[in-house]
Amino acid sequence: MGPQRVLTGITTSGTPHLGNYVGAIRPAVAASLAPGVESFYFLADYHALIKVDEPTRIQQSTLEIAASWIACGLDPQRVTFYRQSDVPEIPELTWLLTCVCGKGLLNRAHAYKAAVDKNTLAQADPDHDVTAGLFMYPVLMAADILMFNAHRVPVGRDQIQHIEMARDMAASFNHRYGEHFVLPEAQIEETVATLPGLDGRKMSKSYDNTIPLFATREQLKKLIAGIKTDSRAPGEAKDTEGSALFQIYQAFATPEETMLLRQAFADGIAWAEAKQILFERIDHEVAPLRERYEALLRHPEQIEDLLRAGAIKARALATPFATRLRHAVGLRDLRSQDSSKKEKVNKAALPSFKQYRETDGLFYFKLVDAQGKLLLQSTGYASPKDAGQVIKALQQDDAILAALPPAPDPHAVQAALQQLRAAQ
Ligand code: TRP
Numbered sequence: 301m302g303p304q305r306v307l308t309g310i311t312t313s314g315t316p317h318l319g320n321y322v323g324a325i326r327p328a329v330a331a332s333l334a335p336g337v338e339s340f341y342f343l344a345d346y347h348a349l350i351k352v353d354e355p356t357r358i359q360q361s362t363l364e365i366a367a368s369w370i371a372c373g374l375d376p377q378r379v380t381f382y383r384q385s386d387v388p389e390i391p392e393l394t395w396l397l398t399c400v401c402g403k404g405l406l407n408r409a410h411a412y413k414a415a416v417d418k419n420t421l422a423q424a425d426p427d428h429d430v431t432a433g434l435f436m437y438p439v440l441m442a443a444d445i446l447m448f449n450a451h452r453v454p455v456g457r458d459q460i461q462h463i464e465m466a467r468d469m470a471a472s473f474n475h476r477y478g479e480h481f482v483l484p485e486a487q488i489e490e491t492v493a494t495l496p497g498l499d500g501r502k503m504s505k506s507y508d509n510t511i512p513l514f515a516t517r518e519q520l521k522k523l524i525a526g527i528k529t530d531s532r533a534p535g536e537a538k539d540t541e542g543s544a545l546f547q548i549y550q551a552f553a554t555p556e557e558t559m560l561l562r563q564a565f566a567d568g569i570a571w572a573e574a575k576q577i578l579f580e581r582i583d584h585e586v587a588p589l590r591e592r593y594e595a596l597l598r599h600p601e602q603i604e605d606l607l608r609a610g611a612i613k614a615r616a617l618a619t620p621f622a623t624r625l626r627h628a629v630g631l632r633d634l635r636s637q638d639s640s641k642k643e644k645v646n647k648a649a650l651p652s653f654k655q656y657r658e659t660d661g662l663f664y665f666k667l668v669d670a671q672g673k674l675l676l677q678s679t680g681y682a683s684p685k686d687a688g689q690v691i692k693a694l695q696q697d698d699a700i701l702a703a704l705p706p707a708p709d710p711h712a713v714q715a716a717l718q719q720l721r722a723a724q
Contacts, residue, residue, distance in 0.1 A: 304337050306487070307450035309344035309384065309441070310369075312362040313352045317510035318582070319495040319503030321372070322551045325513075327492050328454060329373045339379040340448050340614070341369065343607070346384050346391070346440060350433040366603045368513060371593035376606050384444065386611035389618035393443040394436070396629060400472045401439055401465075409438050410461055442466035446473075447618050449482040460486045477628040495551055496544035500528050514593045517583060524579045525572075534570035545571075549578045552585055620697040624721050633715035637670060651675065651716035653691050655684065663687045667694075667716060675716055676707045695721060 308328065316325065332339040343365055348358050362383065374381060384390055406412065412435055419428045438461075445453055445466045453463050463486035470481035494502050497509030504510065511523045527545050532538055540546040540562055550558050561569075561577065596603060626632070655665045662680025665687050669675055681687040693700040694717055707713045 304452060305340065305448060305450045305482075306331065306337050306452045306454065307340035307342075307445055307448055307484075308454050309342050309347065309444055310365055311351070312343050312345045312348040312358055312365055314361055314505050315364050316368040316513040317503060317505070318513055318548070319497065319510065321368075321513045322495045323456070323489075323492055324454075325369060325372050325374075327489055329369070331454070332374060332379045340450065341374065341379055341381050342387075342444070342610075342614075343383045344441075344444065347437065350431065350437055363597065363600055363603055366607060367593050367596040370603070370606070371514075371589045371596060373589075376610060380448075380610055380613045381606070382610035382614040383607045386607065387447070387614050387618050389615065389622040390440070390443050390447055392622055393447050393625065394440050396625060397439050397442050397446070397469045397473065398436070399629075400476060401442075401469050405465060405468060406435055406438060409435075409465065410458075411437065438462050438465045439469070442469045445484050446470050446481045447621065448614070449621075450484050451482055452487045453484050454487040454489065457488060460488070477625075480625060480628060493547065493551055496547050498523065498527050498544070500542075500544040513586065514590050516590075517587070520583060520586075521579050524575050524582070527575065527578075529571045532568075532571075534573075535568040537568050538565040538571075538574075540565050545574055545578055549581060552581050557581070616697070616699075620721060623697070623718055627718055627721075633711070633718060635712060636715045636719045651720060653694075655687055655691070657684075665691055667713065669712070669716055675709065676713050677705060679705060 308324075310324070328339075328341065331337070332341075343362050345358060345362055348361065352358055352361075366381075366383075369381070370376070412430065415430050415434065416426045419426050419430075441462050442465060445463070446469070453459075453466075455463065463484055467483045467485075470483050474481055497503035497507055498511065499507065499509045501507050501509060511520065515523060527548070529543070529545060530538075543565075546561065546565065549561055553561070561574070564574070564577075627636075651667060651669045653665050653667055655663065657663055658680065660680060662682065663684045663686065664680055665678045666674055667676040678687065678690065681690070690700060690704070698714060698717065701710075701713070
């Protein structure tokens with residue numbers, strides 16, 4: 301079995317807050333360091349367009365989120381970190397999936413249904429203010445996941461249905477066109493607490509109760525001072541149960557530190573003092589990250605470069621895979637010979653590579669079509685292994701073609717390679 305592929309997307313519609321840090325960024329960065337996993341993290345900026353129609357906010361959020369993940373220790377050398385809109389194969393796959401996805405499946409998506417229910421309640425047209433983008437959201441998300449054949453997708457509970465829908469689309473595509481997609485599974489982090497916000501409800505942008513991850517020290521202090529507490533006076537014992545302050549502290553502190561604060565609560569610590577302890581504890585963890593973050597924000601070009609490099613890595617997988625998928629559904633070079641009958645049974649009808657040695661002592665290969673006609677002739681290599689590696693690269697994608705002698709008919713070469721890759 302190959303490495304487990306783990307993939308997740310972050311919608312670029314806001315500024316990361318402490319809840320995102322504790323619930324997503326910190327565990328994801330830790331998980332990306334585990335051996336035997338191949339991680340893909342991307343900025344879901346096409347998804348952001350569904351929610352946000354302010355261009356500058358999309359841009360700013362993309363910068364802030366990318367800088368946050370890097371500042372928090374995501375290593376772009378180790379993982380594939382990219383921007384969704386830099387990978388045109390994703391919207392392309394979205395369409396292929398759209399064509400195997402039942403409309404009824406999308407009708408049942410929670411977010412769409414909630415919008416329709418709200419309209420129905422208000423006696424408005426059921427689809428009032430519902431864009432086709434909102435309706436199609438699960439298909440785009442399925443394409444994100446299936447494009448890279450991810451096995452596991454770490455998400456919040458609210459996203460489980462989307463992963464199930466991605467599985468459905470993968471299965472119906474596979475059924476029609478052969479086994480192309482891995483069926484992904486949602487990965488829910490049971491151990492990671494959801495962080496309460498300033499008002500004690502779950503920290504969330506929609507409740508307007510967040511603490512920005514990279515608030516300045518002064519802002520952080522002020523926001524923490526605003527966390528809701530009860531009115532018990534200094535000296536009175538405090539409840540840890542249901543205390544937002546205590547829960548937030550717990551998400552940052554060691555078990556020993558947590559025990560000490562529990563004791564202090566029992567001993568009647570003043571709220572102001574408890575808030576001071578919480579502030580110092582968070583700042584202790586966040587300050588070094590904040591420094592990196594601020595430095596990155598001063599250099600958007602560094603983030604841009606890094607995302608472009610990530611897109612090259614992502615597309616090294618996506619481009620050849622999309623070629624195979626196009627071929628699978630019948631979007632083909634008209635000169636490729638495989639009619640549906642031959643394609644299934646007749647391997648002999650495929651083009652092939654021939655390796656041989658010349659009298660000059662060097663190793664060569666050629667690509668010939670099903671009838672044995674020469675399509676591509678290599679130069680000489682010092683070893684059969686060298687020649688074999690070039691063949692292997694050609695079976696993946698066209699990139700190495702540029703390093704080979706020009707072919708008499710480059711289109712025929714590309715069509716033949718496409719056919720071979722599809723048959724793999
Ligand atoms: N829908 C996800 C969210 O709102 C973001 C997302 C987009 C995503 N594409 C994805 C998550 C692919 C996981 C995999 O949180």
